[in-house]
Amino acid sequence: MADSLMLLDGASLWFRSFYALPEKMTAPDGRPVNALRGFIDTIANLVTRENPSRLVVCLDLDWRPAFRTDLIPSYKAHRVAEAAELGADTTGIGGPAVDVEEVPDTLTPQVDMILAVLAAAGIATSGALGCEADDVIGTLAFAEADDPVVVVSGDRDLLQVVADDPVAVRVLYVGRGLAKAEMMGPAEVAAKYAVPVERAGLAYAEMSMLRGDPSDGLPGVPGIGEKTAATLISEYGSLDALQSAAADPASGVPTRARKSLAASVDYLSAARTVVFVRTDAETIDSGQDVLPTQPADPVALAALIEELGIGASVGRLAKALSWEIAG
Secondary structure, three states: OOOOOEEEEEEHHHHHHHHHHOOOOOOOOOOOHHHHHHHHHHHHHHHHOOOOOOEEEOOOOOOOOOHHHHOOOOOOOOHHHHHHHHHOOOOOOOOOOOOOOOOOOOOHHHHHHHHHHHHHHOOEEOOOOOOOHHHHHHHHHOOOOOOOOEEEEOOOOHHOOOEOOOOOOEEOOOOOHHHHHHEEEEHHHHHHHHOOOHHHHHHHHHHHHOOOOOOOEEEEOOOOOOHHHHHHHHHHHHHHHHHHHHOOOOOOOHHHHHHHHHHHHHHHHHHHHHHOOOOOOOOOOOOOOOOOOOOOHHHHHHHHHHHOOOOOHHHHHHHHHHOOOOO
């Protein structure tokens, strides 16, 4: 895909790398580097597979933003409770710190390693204060007016960014691994989740608000599961239209759903801000997003290769980027 922008959901991908590879993969000094090696290999595989001209690794600078928790306090609250109980870092500084079960102590230091390798390689990163990586991805995808965009994530929430206009925005969903990745656009999202194709991304997000998401602490509307949510969104076209119809006694909204929607007005108002990704985040970018034709800092990269024992993975990245790495 010539002249395209690839946006990586950094935390989603290095979590998957960590759990996919054994911790016995270590640096010469014994530190685990399984997430680091897997993440570098993932970038190499993606670049080879999709051939983007630009790439950005998007970061969580705040994995549980106040603008979301102020509206729905339960948003990811179960993760905070588990982390606090076990004395884990819940700040999110330096990486996606969530509960201890999901973020073992051996992953946290590898995030710093990953960022160091990306900087030495010259691969761009982007974050936004008070925002999640999803918001960074939403902002960069929304702002792109020239090149097709491919978002890579294992998080279905990002299916909401798919679009055909002004540029094609696709989500390479890797929830079942890269080998079974699905390239999702509006047509694919509409077909898989039975939502209107003309606004498939937004409709998917609205369906998510209705059905809820226990993994994110979103309660949803009582009595409305995924199938009912998709049916209602498809029939009425949008969440706004559905709520207007539910408020009209003459409409055909089923009685049970009508009552549940009426009782959930405040939740649905808040959920719009919580579930929709931002498209106006003030991003902090590390540099140009064009894929580097050579390492930004060859000396630093060589030192990291020696220190961390990642020569094979960096070699694969170098091959994907058409570099030559000495030593």
